[in-house]
Amino acid sequence: MNVIEARRLSKRYRRGVWALREATLAIPEGRVVALVGPNGAGKSTLLTMVVGLAVPTSGELAVLGGLVPGSVEALGRVAFVAQDPSLYPNLSVADTLRLAGNLSSRWDEADARARLAALDIPLRRKVGQLSGGQQAQVALAVALARRPGLLILDEPLASLDPLARHEFMATVMAAVAEEGLSVVFSSHVLAELERACDYLVVLARGAVQVAGDVDELLSEHSVLTGPAEQADAVTAGLCVVREQRTDRQSTVLVRDYDPVRVPAGWRAERTNLEELVLAYLRTPSVSALPGPASGNRTMAAPLRAVDA
Amino acid sequence: MIEYRLDPTSGVPTYLQIVRQVEHALRLGLLQPGDQLPKVKDVVAALAINPNTVLKAYRDLERKGIATGRPGQGTFVQETLNVVPLEGVRLLRRGLDRWLAQAAAAGLDDDAVRALVDAALYDAARRRGVTAS
Amino acid sequence: MTIGSIDETAARPRLPRLRGLPWVTWRQHRTALLVTTGLFTAIAVFLTVHGLAMHAGYRALGLDSCGDLHGPACQAPLDVFVHRYGAWPDRFATALMLLPAFLGTFVGAPIVARERDTGTYRFAWTLGRTRLQWLAAKLALPGAALTGLALACGLLAFWWYAPWVPPRGRLGSDMYHVMGTVFAARTLFCFTLAVLLGTLIRRTVPALATATVACLAAIVAPATWLEPLIQKPLDANIDTDSGTATGMTVNQWVVDPAGHRLTSAQTDDLDVQAGPDLVSKHQTFHSWLTQHHYTSWVSYQPDTRFWHFQAVETSAYLAAALLLAATALWWIRRPIH
Numbered sequence: 141m142n143v144i145e146a147r148r149l150s151k152r153y154r155r156g157v158w159a160l161r162e163a164t165l166a167i168p169e170g171r172v173v174a175l176v177g178p179n180g181a182g183k184s185t186l187l188t189m190v191v192g193l194a195v196p197t198s199g200e201l202a203v204l205g206g207l208v209p210g211s212v213e214a215l216g217r218v219a220f221v222a223q224d225p226s227l228y229p230n231l232s233v234a235d236t237l238r239l240a241g242n243l244s245s246r247w248d249e250a251d252a253r254a255r256l257a258a259l260d261i262p263l264r265r266k267v268g269q270l271s272g273g274q275q276a277q278v279a280l281a282v283a284l285a286r287r288p289g290l291l292i293l294d295e296p297l298a299s300l301d302p303l304a305r306h307e308f309m310a311t312v313m314a315a316v317a318e319e320g321l322s323v324v325f326s327s328h329v330l331a332e333l334e335r336a337c338d339y340l341v342v343l344a345r346g347a348v349q350v351a352g353d354v355d356e357l358l359s360e361h362s363v364l365t366g367p368a369e370q371a372d373a374v375t376a377g378l379c380v381v382r383e384q385r386t387d388r389q390s391t392v393l394v395r396d397y398d399p400v401r402v403p404a405g406w407r408a409e410r411t412n413l414e415e416l417v418l419a420y421l422r423t424p425s426v427s428a429l430p431g432p433a434s435g436n437r438t439m440a441a442p443l444r445a446v447d448a
Numbered sequence: 449m450i451e452y453r454l455d456p457t458s459g460v461p462t463y464l465q466i467v468r469q470v471e472h473a474l475r476l477g478l479l480q481p482g483d484q485l486p487k488v489k490d491v492v493a494a495l496a497i498n499p500n501t502v503l504k505a506y507r508d509l510e511r512k513g514i515a516t517g518r519p520g521q522g523t524f525v526q527e528t529l530n531v532v533p534l535e536g537v538r539l540l541r542r543g544l545d546r547w548l549a550q551a552a553a554a555g556l557d558d559d560a561v562r563a564l565v566d567a568a569l570y571d572a573a574r575r576r577g578v579t580a581s
Numbered sequence: 582m583t584i585g586s587i588d589e590t591a592a593r594p595r596l597p598r599l600r601g602l603p604w605v606t607w608r609q610h611r612t613a614l615l616v617t618t619g620l621f622t623a624i625a626v627f628l629t630v631h632g633l634a635m636h637a638g639y640r641a642l643g644l645d646s647c648g649d650l651h652g653p654a655c656q657a658p659l660d661v662f663v664h665r666y667g668a669w670p671d672r673f674a675t676a677l678m679l680l681p682a683f684l685g686t687f688v689g690a691p692i693v694a695r696e697r698d699t700g701t702y703r704f705a706w707t708l709g710r711t712r713l714q715w716l717a718a719k720l721a722l723p724g725a726a727l728t729g730l731a732l733a734c735g736l737l738a739f740w741w742y743a744p745w746v747p748p749r750g751r752l753g754s755d756m757y758h759v760m761g762t763v764f765a766a767r768t769l770f771c772f773t774l775a776v777l778l779g780t781l782i783r784r785t786v787p788a789l790a791t792a793t794v795a796c797l798a799a800i801v802a803p804a805t806w807l808e809p810l811i812q813k814p815l816d817a818n819i820d821t822d823s824g825t826a827t828g829m830t831v832n833q834w835v836v837d838p839a840g841h842r843l844t845s846a847q848t849d850d851l852d853v854q855a856g857p858d859l860v861s862k863h864q865t866f867h868s869w870l871t872q873h874h875y876t877s878w879v880s881y882q883p884d885t886r887f888w889h890f891q892a893v894e895t896s897a898y899l900a901a902a903l904l905l906a907a908t909a910l911w912w913i914r915r916p917i918h
Contacts, residue, residue, distance in 0.1 A: 172498050191707045212711055220707040226700045228609075235608060242604045243708035243715075279704070286709070309496035317489040317499035335454070335462050335497045412459065 141205035142166045143290045143322040144190055149199035150346075151185050159185035161346040162199065164429075167324070167339065172316055174337035174354075175326040176417060181343040183326040184223070187294045190324070191220040204289050216245040219288035223295040225279035229268025233278055236267055240282040252285035255311065273304025280308060284315050291315075291323045297332050309336050334413050342417055350420050350428045354413060357428065361416055362397040366390060366406035374403055381426050382419040393419045395428065449486060450478055454495055462497055466505035470514065474525065485515060485523045602710060602718035610723050613688045620684075621730040624677070625737055632741035635666050639744040650747045651826060659748060670745055673738070674755035678804075681731065681764065682796035685771025686789055688727060692719050693913065694779035694788035716913045720776060720906050728769045735764035750827025750884035757829075758804060761891040766898035771796040773905040780909045803894070811893050812886060819867075819877040827884040838874040851875070 144167040151160040160182040167173055175183050188194040189201055192210020207214040227236055233256065241247040256263065261274050270278065276296060283291055293312070297305045313336060316323060325333050340357060342350035350357070361381070366374060371390035375383065379395035393411060402408045411419075420426060450473045452466050460468075473479040486494075488502045506523045509515035516526045551561050599607055607614070639645060642658035650659060693716065696702040706712050739760040742751065751757060758764065775792035782788040814831045817824065835843045835851065843851070855869045870877060882890070 172500075193703065193706060210711065212709070212714075215707065215711060216709045218707075220703070222700070222703040222707075224700060226703040228701055228704070229699075231608075239605050239608060240708055242601050243705070243710050245709040306496050310493045313496050313499060314489055314493040317492045335456075335495075335501070338498050338500050 141169045142202075143169050143171075143204055144324065145200075145202045145206075146186070147200040149186075149189070149201050150197050151182070151189065151194065152197045158346055160196075163343070163346065163348050165341065165348050165351060167322070167341070167351075169322055170320055171322055171339040172313075172337045173322070173324040173339040173341055174330065174333040175324055175341045175343065176328065176330045176333070177343035177349075178421065179328055182346040183328075183343055184294055186343065187220075187292050187324070187326055190290075191218055191292055212245075217289045218292060219283035219286045219290070220292045221276070221279045221283050221294070221296050223298055225275045227267045227275060227279055230266060232264055232266055233261060233270070234263040236278060237263075237282065237285070240286070244286045246287045248285045248287060252281040255281040255284065259307065271304070272299045273301060273307070276300060276304065276308055277311065280311055284311075287319070288321060291321055293323065293325045295326055295328070297327065297329075305332060312336070330414050330417050340413065340417070342420055344421055344424055348427070348429060349424070350417070352428060357416060358411060358413065360428075361393060361395050361411045363409045363411050363415070364390075364392045364394055364397070364402070364406055365409070366403070370403070370405070374406060381416075381428075382423045449484070452486065452491060452495060454497070463501045463505040463508065466491075466502065467508050470505075470509055470525075474514065479525050481525050483525045484521075485509075485525065487522050602714060603722060606718050606722045610688065610692070610719070613691075614723060614726055617684055617688060617727065617730060621734055624734055628734075628737045628741045631669070632737075635669070635741070635744055638662065638665060644744070644747075651823075662744070663748075666744075670742060670749075670754055670756045673741075674757075674759050677734075677738070677764075678755065678758045679797060679800060681768035681771045682793060682800055684727060684731075685768055685773075685796055686775045686792040688723050689772040689775030690779040690788040690792040691785050692716075692723070692776050692779055693909075694783055694785045697783035698785045712913045713910060716776075716780075716910055720773065720909065724769055724772055724902075724906075727772050728765050731768035732762065732765035735759065735761050738764070746827075746884075748827075750829075751887045752882055752884045752890060753827060753829040757887070757890070758800075761888070762895040763891050763898070766895040766902070767800055770799065770898040770902040770905070773902040773909065774799060777905045777909040777912070780912050803897075808890070808894070809882070811890050812882065814880045814882050816878060816880050819879055820871065824883045824885075825879050825881055828886075829882040829884075830879050831882065832880040834878055835870060836876045836878055842878075 144165060146163055146165040149160055149163045149165075150158065152158050163182070163186065175186070177183050185194065189196055190203055190209055192214060195210070201209055203209050203214050204217055207217070209218070228239070231239065237249060237252050241249055253263070256278065259274070259277050261270065261277060267275060267278060276299075280296075291312070296308060300308060309332075312323060312325075315321060325337065327333050338354050340350060340352060340354050341348060364374065366389070368385050368388055368390040371383065371385060371392065375392055375394065378392075378397060381393040381395055383390060383392045385391075393416070397408065420428065450469070452469050454462060454465055458465070470479065470485065479485075485506065488499050488506070491497070491502045492499045506515060506517065509523070510517060514526060515523050517523045548561065551564075556564070639662060642662050644650070644655060644658050644662060647655040647658060649655065693702075696705055706715065738756065742754070742756050742760060745754065745756075751760065758767075771792075774796055775788070778792045778795060779785075779788040782791060809829070809831050815824075819825050819833075834845075835848050837843055851870070852866060855864075855866060858864055858869055859866060864872075867877060
């Protein structure tokens with residue numbers, strides 16, 4: 141089952157700006173997905189459509205194996221934590237739980253209370269008097285108590301201090317370990333998601349540029365470093381994502397490279413997620429997407445994109 | 449029971465850091481055969497990392513014969529690695545100290561030493577054929 | 582609607598145990614509803630206490646037993662009664678006539694506008710209920726509460742006004758707007774109009790301002806221009822038709838002895854002409870006209886048409902309210918962005 145499935149999904153705002161353009165994406169179940177991209181890439185637009193707050197201009201979007209976003213069935217199984225938690229500031233924490241419980245088809249009040257007790261968040265305090273981190277934790281406790289199949293977190297860490305970020309991520313990861321729910325995080329800072337996610341989606345300019353299993357993506361890509369004058373010969377016929385050259389040295393991020401073939405004088409290294417994402421974002425003409433039906437990966441753009 | 453800690457700047461994949469810490473603890477005798485490794489849920493809640501990362505580390509340990517998973521209970525240490533006798537560790541350490549003194553005399557600072565050690569470890573690993581990807 | 586384990590112990594026992602959207606609606610709008618209830622309670626207490634005194638005064642003066650109110654036997658006690666209580670119907674009508682506009686706006690405008698303003702809609706509308714269900718509950722429950730309270734108030738005002746029916750009638754009084762069912766229908770109408778405007782405007786303060794103006798206009802304009810058109814008024818000679826003493830006067834004019842209808846300018850000229858007589862003989866202009874064989878005519882809505890007017894106006898406001906509510910429900914289903 142795919143928890144999110146988008147086909148040629150487009151969204152245009154009234155001002156005529158395209159936030160998403162023909163984005164196609166399939167996210168398998170049970171993953172922790174990092175949805176990254178620069179500001180304005182369409183991350184929030186995609187997520188607001190997934191939770192049913194917005195509808196596509198064109199294209200198809202389904203959640204949890206075919207449910208229509210925003211329908212009662214989908215609302216009942218998709219939980220959402222917005223960037224600024226958007227809770228009612230004048231409600232107490234206890235009333236916030238009660239309100240959410242009364243609006244949810246599934247609700248585990250004891251679970252929510254236990255989570256908040258573990259974090260020393262007083263139930264009687266008004267939400268508006270809590271710190272940003274505590275508010276995020278209340279929103280998360282509400283989302284998890286709804287026992288969702290899919291948890292959507294839109295830039296949840298943006299306004300949190302490092303300790304609050306760690307606690308927030310720890311709560312989410314523990315829930316993933318216990319219940320196997322699928323999670324989609326969006327962020328423009330990849331570093332904060334790198335150790336949490338196992339699936340990566342890179343959005344750039346309203347389109348999906350990279351999508352795939354993190355381990356697979358990392359094992360498929362290598363960084364070759366060697367003398368600049370040999371670079372053209374070495375990279376001929378390779379899938380070059382990005383090449384950086386000084387007059388002496390050339391550093392090339394390549395895909396589908398067999399490390400056994402490293403030529404003398406060259407060094408092949410593992411890449412890391414941040415380097416990989418940055419390389420793709422800096423080279424918008426190249427993408428790494430799962431192939432249509434076979435699951436094979438295809439290079440969807442010109443093989444070479446060289447930065448002089 | 450041991451606790452894992454992660455070094456985000458090391459560049460070593462997270463699962464490998466866990467594997468190495470278990471091996472390290474075994475060598476130092478902090479873990480004994482039959483000991484239970486931290487539960488996935490607890491590791492995840494403490495380190496805020498993906499559960500699959502911990503599972504992958506534990507699978508790796510199982511593959512190496514170091515640990516064994518018991519369904520519904522957790523992962524347990526199976527056997528101790530070849531423990532280097534304490535005397536042997538002391539000898540190696542003495543050699544390392546001497547080498548460090550030579551490196552300092554040659555003008556290498558700490559970072560240069562680390563880079564050199566990393567490079568040597570990397571090459572050794574490549575010779576053994578266990579490079580990452 | 583299956584709700585999981587809501588903590589039952591947290592529920593205060595004196596409150597009816599609500600669940601689901603009704604509880605959410607109550608929790609979020611209880612301040613507005615309690616303020617409204619308090620206001621209506623104060624009005625009800627005043628109407629009851631004042632009304633009992635006024636009714637007792639009417640009987641004590643013998644106005645219920647003196648026969649024809651416009652006859653000589655009733656003249657003196659009626660003057661006393663009018664002197665004592667005569668200003669109250671107008672005062673009361675002035676105070677309450679526009680209340681539906683303010684209450685409807687106060688309760689209705691923030692319902693959607695505040696959620697959009699503060700961003701809480703992202704929380705409220707991504708839980709387990711659709712926006713349509715959410716708004717339907719928020720229209721139905723506060724709408725029903727407001728309408729119920731206003732209806733009770735309108736019926737109480739109907740009872741309070743009873744002593745003034747023989748001398749003045751219901752239809753011609755400003756209290757018409759506060760009595761019976763029209764008051765409640767206008768309250769519901771203003772509430773749904775405010776909800777719709779809040780949904781369209783999406784900002785609390787502009788929505789409150791716009792809704793207040795719109796609701797005031799929606800009460801005053803029909804009351805001024807449309808009400809007289811509900812039924813064709815009757816023409817009658819004031820002196821021969823006793824029905825003209827009460828009811829709603831739409832127009833009046835004077836007919837000269839030859840049977841020609843005078844323009845208002847001509848009537849003014851007559852008034853000037855009669856001036857010396859009126860001063861010297863302490864005569865009224867009306868009796869002067871009668872004496873000189875002029876006749877006074879009115880075009881009026883007889884007081885017997887009170888319930889017909891109420892019914893027509895009530896149904897019009899209710900139909901409009903339904904239309905507004907349906908529009909708000911249709912609008913909220915549209916995408917947010």
